[in-house]
Amino acid sequence: MSIISSPSSADSPDPLDSPAGELSFRHPVVAGVLVLGLLLSLVAWWALARHQAQEADHRFEIQVQVRQQHLVRHVDHLQRLARSFQGLFLASREVSAREFAAHFDVLQVARGLPEVLSVRYENCSAAAVCAGPVFLSTNGLGTAGRDLPARPGDAADAAAVDEDSRDRNLTVMHAPLHLADGRVALQISAPVYLGGEGDPGSVESRRENQAGHLRVLVDAARLMQVSRVGEAEFDGLRLQLSDVGSVADGRSPQPVRTVHADPGGLAPVSSRDRRDLTFEVGERLWRLSLVRPPSEPLLGAMPLLALMSGLALTAAAVALVMRLLRRASRSEAECRRLDSIVADDDARLRSIARQDGLTGLLNREAFQELLAERLHLWALQPAAAGRLVLVQLDLDRFQKINEMLGHGAGDQVLLAIGERLRGLGGLNGAPSGLPAEPVLLARLGGDEFMLLFQGPVLGDVAVIEALARQLIDRLGQPLQVGSHTLRPGCSLGLAWIDAGAVADLSIGADDIGLMVRTDRALHQAKRAGRAQFRIDAGQEVPVPVDQLRLEADLHHAIERRELELFFQPQFDGRTLQVVGAEALLRWRHPQLGMVPPDRFIPLAEESGLIVPIGRWVIDEACRQAAQWSALACRPIGVAVNVSVRQMLGDDIASVVAQALRRHALPAQRLELEITESLAVGDVAQARLLLARLADLGVGVAIDDFGVGYSSLAYLRDLPVQRVKVDRSFLRQVPQDAGSSRLVGAMVSMARALEIGLVAEGVETVEQLDFLCEQGCDAIQGYLLGRPIAGDDFLHRLMADDFGHRGRNPEAKS
Numbered sequence: 001m002s003i004i005s006s007p008s009s010a011d012s013p014d015p016l017d018s019p020a021g022e023l024s025f026r027h028p029v030v031a032g033v034l035v036l037g038l039l040l041s042l043v044a045w046w047a048l049a050r051h052q053a054q055e056a057d058h059r060f061e062i063q064v065q066v067r068q069q070h071l072v073r074h075v076d077h078l079q080r081l082a083r084s085f086q087g088l089f090l091a092s093r094e095v096s097a098r099e100f101a102a103h104f105d106v107l108q109v110a111r112g113l114p115e116v117l118s119v120r121y122e123n124c125s126a127a128a129v130c131a132g133p134v135f136l137s138t139n140g141l142g143t144a145g146r147d148l149p150a151r152p153g154d155a156a157d158a159a160a161v162d163e164d165s166r167d168r169n170l171t172v173m174h175a176p177l178h179l180a181d182g183r184v185a186l187q188i189s190a191p192v193y194l195g196g197e198g199d200p201g202s203v204e205s206r207r208e209n210q211a212g213h214l215r216v217l218v219d220a221a222r223l224m225q226v227s228r229v230g231e232a233e234f235d236g237l238r239l240q241l242s243d244v245g246s247v248a249d250g251r252s253p254q255p256v257r258t259v260h261a262d263p264g265g266l267a268p269v270s271s272r273d274r275r276d277l278t279f280e281v282g283e284r285l286w287r288l289s290l291v292r293p294p295s296e297p298l299l300g301a302m303p304l305l306a307l308m309s310g311l312a313l314t315a316a317a318v319a320l321v322m323r324l325l326r327r328a329s330r331s332e333a334e335c336r337r338l339d340s341i342v343a344d345d346d347a348r349l350r351s352i353a354r355q356d357g358l359t360g361l362l363n364r365e366a367f368q369e370l371l372a373e374r375l376h377l378w379a380l381q382p383a384a385a386g387r388l389v390l391v392q393l394d395l396d397r398f399q400k401i402n403e404m405l406g407h408g409a410g411d412q413v414l415l416a417i418g419e420r421l422r423g424l425g426g427l428n429g430a431p432s433g434l435p436a437e438p439v440l441l442a443r444l445g446g447d448e449f450m451l452l453f454q455g456p457v458l459g460d461v462a463v464i465e466a467l468a469r470q471l472i473d474r475l476g477q478p479l480q481v482g483s484h485t486l487r488p489g490c491s492l493g494l495a496w497i498d499a500g501a502v503a504d505l506s507i508g509a510d511d512i513g514l515m516v517r518t519d520r521a522l523h524q525a526k527r528a529g530r531a532q533f534r535i536d537a538g539q540e541v542p543v544p545v546d547q548l549r550l551e552a553d554l555h556h557a558i559e560r561r562e563l564e565l566f567f568q569p570q571f572d573g574r575t576l577q578v579v580g581a582e583a584l585l586r587w588r589h590p591q592l593g594m595v596p597p598d599r600f601i602p603l604a605e606e607s608g609l610i611v612p613i614g615r616w617v618i619d620e621a622c623r624q625a626a627q628w629s630a631l632a633c634r635p636i637g638v639a640v641n642v643s644v645r646q647m648l649g650d651d652i653a654s655v656v657a658q659a660l661r662r663h664a665l666p667a668q669r670l671e672l673e674i675t676e677s678l679a680v681g682d683v684a685q686a687r688l689l690l691a692r693l694a695d696l697g698v699g700v701a702i703d704d705f706g707v708g709y710s711s712l713a714y715l716r717d718l719p720v721q722r723v724k725v726d727r728s729f730l731r732q733v734p735q736d737a738g739s740s741r742l743v744g745a746m747v748s749m750a751r752a753l754e755i756g757l758v759a760e761g762v763e764t765v766e767q768l769d770f771l772c773e774q775g776c777d778a779i780q781g782y783l784l785g786r787p788i789a790g791d792d793f794l795h796r797l798m799a800d801d802f803g804h805r806g807r808n809p810e811a812k813s
Helices: 028-090 097-106 154-168 203-209 220-226 301-353 364-378 398-405 407-422 461-475 511-528 545-555 597-607 610-632 644-649 652-663 676-681 683-696 713-717 737-753 765-774 790-798
Strands: 116-123 134-137 184-193 210-219 238-246 257-261 274-281 284-291 387-395 438-445 448-455 479-481 484-486 490-498 533-536 563-572 578-589 593-595 637-641 670-675 699-705 722-725 756-760 778-780
Touching: 028 097, 028 116, 028 184, 028 210, 028 220, 028 274, 028 284, 028 301, 154 184, 154 203, 154 210, 154 238, 184 203, 184 220, 184 257, 203 210, 210 220, 220 238, 220 257, 364 387, 364 438, 364 448, 364 511, 387 461, 387 511, 398 407, 407 438, 407 448, 407 461, 407 479, 461 490, 461 533, 490 511, 511 533, 545 597, 563 610, 563 790, 578 597, 578 610, 578 778, 593 597, 597 610, 610 637, 610 644, 610 652, 610 670, 610 790, 637 699, 644 670, 644 683, 652 670, 652 683, 683 699, 722 737, 737 756, 737 765, 765 778
Parallel strands: 490 533, 578 637, 637 670, 670 699, 699 722, 722 756, 756 778
Antiparallel strands: 116 134, 116 210, 184 210, 238 257, 238 284, 274 284, 387 448, 387 490, 438 448, 479 484, 563 578, 563 778, 578 593
């Protein structure tokens, strides 16, 4: 890269200092920033004012609701006071004035209810239950308070309300009353019937048995005052309580009357600053009106501060933009100069990124990209185009060259091999003498190279074999490295794909699959000796690429917390109560979702991942079981399947002991399920392993009992606590007599050997009834419970929500 010097500052005037560099507000960018800033400032001003207004409205609404709730709660309390006195008369046929006064004192009316002016009883028939009237007062109201002046028509309204109260046995409120001393009072009235009989029931009986009325007189102003206690008030908030009228059947509402109004009244204000809430208490409608002081949200402190801040930021932004525009005009020429340099270097950098740093050949990424493109085009070619052959080359004994002569000599060998590959022709235009010439050439890394050939002549397998032999012969010629003469032999792995073939993962016809095939063929050639080649013709189905990717993802499944346990409950065969659960492994893949166990368990077995996964399963199952016992307060066990590879290839006893100790789980709560193949394969080794587990107190069960081996001697020789009858034996039970006799024999055999028996795969009520009749120890299947997540299992266990279907008609479904 050439270095271009920039002109000096003396030769290049600064646009900031020249008149030509001056900018004005007429510049479109400056004008745009100015207009946008002003607009945003106004929007922020308005939005903040609107937000504060909404918050004030919300607080006002809450205040109205709280005020109304406090008032209704106090009135309800006063109504309960009236009903308490009413209950005094209902409880006895005769109530004396002394008993009336004693009840008044017991309720502490004078001290606890300062708003109550008086409580009195009035007879209305000869059959009185109290030698009344009885009058008790508080707050200095004399006996003259019994004769309350009222407006014209109030007496008739009060009589009608009393009749309605009597007929319906209701506690009601009368129209507001004006006392002689100028106060406004509210009167709560309740009917009194002949004592000792309770509510007479029908309207006629109530009329015949009415003895009088119980009246509670309340000071309206005092009521409004005490109902404010504990309430957060707004500054300047004024309220007014009005009587709208009675809502008794058959009468129209009365004229609205003011019961109480704060000093100053309700001055005319906008609807935004006033709230009217109508509610019903004591068979009357009341209206609570609240007014707050008017305000102008746009002139609030915060909105004005937002406006001023926005204007200040707009001015700063305009100044900054003008300065940046001046700098931009100065930088434009420099950018054009740098663009020309970048354009010259870009092609060279792209080439370097796709080349091997040592030999200058294509690297793996570039080769794989070009291979995928050619495979896509090759699938469109006619069959007469022949074959596309991929060759993977690996130097023999290259590691010894590095060890004996050093890595510098190894690099010289790699450079020489790269030159010889270039000299094969096709890539440099010179004839090679080969049956076909390479169209792509790359170094994958280390001492591995890749070549791609294509042409009609390669349709003959003999030609491909001849090509491989010539490559081995030419690359194996003597090579001088310093004072040493070396013969760098090589091994080849080849794979082909016919023209017009569609990419198919099952035959490895995509770029990754084709490279996997050559790699496999190369390994076969290496095993056969030096200077050998092997061809993968695609007849043996390779491992699918998605299977390889799935195996790679499985390596990280534990650390990414993608594995989880589901639990299928196991039930006692006699009580159908949950006694345990079998832990079932699930894999929740982030892209594929829930991967079936029969897809990833074999992968784990083949790759050896079953050992660390099995450790995690045992530890997690112990943790969950300990949590069940602690939270559900029930001794619930858990069964875990253990593979043969884990039993033989891992210190299973130590793994189990550590898990039990870590989670403080009693050993008898854990059961390991093994297959019959382990039990009968090497009896001595199996006895040793199971004896160590028995020493820990862990139970052992034989899974899928009866499907693998016919010998039952291991049940006598090995410390096995339970066997699990495979679901295949239960499919025809109880319809098929032979299947039923076979399962019954298994149950009897287990009982005779004094070992437990679990029947899995129970899906019908008939199967459940049959197993219970046979005396099966434990039952497991979809009929009683499907596998569910650990948290769900715990919740259902604590709620006792597992179904007990079949034999108990009262059981939950």
